[in-house]
Amino acid sequence: MKICVIGLGYIGLPTAAMFASSGHTVVGFDVNKKVIEALNQGKVIIEEPYLEEMVEKAVKQGTLRASDKPEEADAFIICVPTPILPDKSPDLSYVESGVKVIIPYLKKGNIVILESTSPPGTTRDFMGSILREAGFNPEEDLYVAYCPERVLPGKILKELRENSRVVGGINEKSAEVVKNLYKSFVEGEIYTSDATTAEMCKLMENTYRDVNIALANELAMLCEKMGVxxxxxxxxxxxxxxxxxxxxxxxxxxxxxxxxxxxxxxxxxxxxxxxxxxxxxxxxxxxxxxxxxxxxxxxxxxxxxxxxxxxxxxxxxxxxxxxxxxxxxxxxxxxxxxxxxxxxxxxxxxxxxxxxxxxxxxxxxxxxxxxxxxxxxxxxxxxxxxxxxxxxxxxxxxxxxxxxxxxxxxxxxxxxxxxxxx
Ligand SMILES: NC(=O)c1ccc[n+]([C@@H]2O[C@H](COP(=O)([O-])OP(=O)(O)OC[C@H]3O[C@@H](n4cnc5c(N)ncnc54)[C@H](O)[C@@H]3O)[C@@H](O)[C@H]2O)c1
Known part of the structure; x- marks a missing residue:
């Protein structure tokens, strides 16, 4: 397949490199020109073991390149930031621009995947409404899914391959199609579900850790008081x-x-x-x-x-x-x-x-x-x-x-x- 990856950061670039090393042709787009220039020279601007070697090889083989705009493709994968605003509410402006930027290149039958960690409902409602406004019926014209990342920085390439993942489709067919695409390099189990369940699953994985760390921090403060x-x-x-x-x-x-x-x-x-x-x-x-x-x-x-x-x-x-x-x-x-x-x-x-x-x-x-x-x-x-x-x-x-x-x-x-x- 030809895959267009939107956002080439800690998640997008390793994902692009993995697909490019697994028989697909990948073009990456990023708003940061430095990322594009570096990638086209086979270089990366982030620190991640073995990533530069993999990128360099794929660029030399001609299966990976970056462009200053998206291109027509079979699948689009959106890996843009999803930060919080000062009032702690989600900032979905990057997701919005990441979806809008692919609209001119999107055709019926394409796959659209959101990888960015997102609030419940982002894929089905937020992304869905942008696609609808652009004249697509996401359920019938496209395969749309949410496919979150669980990788650990420092071990991203290993974990991209080995971790299990959950794919949440806006319908069953979308989930199956996207699961098959990720099977190109994922050796772990790939479970399918609906998009909002997958979004909540990703959020709860990190929430579980946050709540447990808070418990440990409370214990630390208690122990300091108790002389323990x-x-x-x-x-x-x-x-x-x-x-x-x-x-x-x-x-x-x-x-x-x-x-x-x-x-x-x-x-x-x-x-x-x-x-x-x-x-x-x-x-x-x-x-x-x-x-x-x-x-x-x-x-x-x-x-x-x-x-x-x-x-x-x-x-x-x-x-x-x-x-x-x-x-x-x-x-x-x-x-x-x-x-x-x-x-x-x-x-x-x-x-x-x-x-x-x-x-x-x-x-x-x-x-x-x-x-x-x-x-x-x-x-x-x-x-x-x-x-x-x-x-x-x-x-x-x-x-x-x-x-x-x-x-x-x-x-x-x-x-x-x-x-x-x-
Ligand atoms: N880093 C991690 O370990 C990790 C793990 C799991 C999930 N995630 C999630 O993955 C998503 C991406 O995170 P990241 O760490 O790769 O972020 P990042 O900041 O490293 O990369 C995002 C890239 O997107 C680019 N970008 C922003 N808006 C764009 C647009 N409209 N079009 C094209 N490119 C655009 C930025 O220039 C940047 O290079 C986030 O939602 C994050 O929560 C990250």
Missing amino acids: NAWDVIRFANKHPRVNLHMPGPGVGGHCIAVDPWFIVSNQPETAKIINLARNTNDGMPHYVFEKIKNLTSDVDGVRKVCILGVTYKPDVDDMRESPIIELIHLLTEDKIFETVVVDSHVDYEGSKDRNLYDAAEGAHLVVLAVNHNEFKNVDFGRIKNAMKCPRVLDTRNFWDASIVEKEGLEYHLLGWGRHKR
Whole structure:
């Protein structure tokens, strides 16, 4: 088939590359010219293992290219962003433009797939009405389906192939046709359903995780008050065969877990009570950590220098979207008693990329392990101690071994561990 992919980001580009490597011809369209230029040279502008190799090969073989406008095709796959507005309601403007942009190229018998994570009803009602206005009867003229992604950044290509997926059609025929298309490269099970069930399924997958992380964060805050180590509680509780407590942390970020539950809350605010509370608990974590930092440095006279390790929303990726660490840094910089210096080789956040950890720790009153990037695992705690003015660290991820850190003469503080009562 000839497939036209709209939106070549973390989801659209790997999906395009997979189809192009599975016997289809793929043309990608993106509003960002840099993405188009890079792709046509066989390059990618995002960090994702093995993606560039795959793209380069497909471009060389002539099965993948990008264009500055969509083209006629057998199937259109829309992978545009679906963020939230400041009032936490869904912003469907990208989906709207992503559907409208294909209208001039759409013919009867075409397949139209939405991959973007979307509020319930987006495929059938929102997309359906745009298609209807353009003169199509979606049920009869086209095959329309919602086919969400479950991939993990850092393992996208592997998971695109191996994960099971759900395809929600606006009718059974659409679901079957789209299922067959994805069978080109998906080795996991492909389940079919209706579009709104599939939309709700995707939202609940991330909501499940968000609610469980909120529970872990509440546990961490409780344990700090009780003088208990939350990480031990979790470790031992999870020995129970039917318990799976999640891990606490300085907040929840990314384009998915920190966003998707709001789609349910804004759709059903009266009923989605736990989901709403969990979102607010997780959104409150940067502030909680900020207060902790304030407390841990309360003995410092004058400006308190805090060295932050990691700024992305999760380890070993170059993605800062909705990162709680950015919120934490804003809180620290707004408060004039703090001076912050950030280290993160994955992204350039105010010089973070090229900064040496030990130079950054020079004269610091606190080092905060904010993101558990691999690069921070085996740091030289002796060197950190010698560089710092007050030798103390705050580990927000249970990433470091307290005994190793303390052996080097640093004071070790862990989020969720009520050991040090200051
Ligand atoms: N990144 C993930 O891990 C992940 C996982 C599952 C689901 N999703 C969902 O997939 C969707 C896409 O996410 P992403 O991470 O790929 O986003 P992204 O920001 O990386 O990519 C989106 C791309 O779409 C382009 N774009 C925006 N409007 C466009 C338009 N009208 N026409 C053409 N291109 C347009 C942007 O320039 C960008 O390159 C979102 O709904 C997201 O929630 C993402």
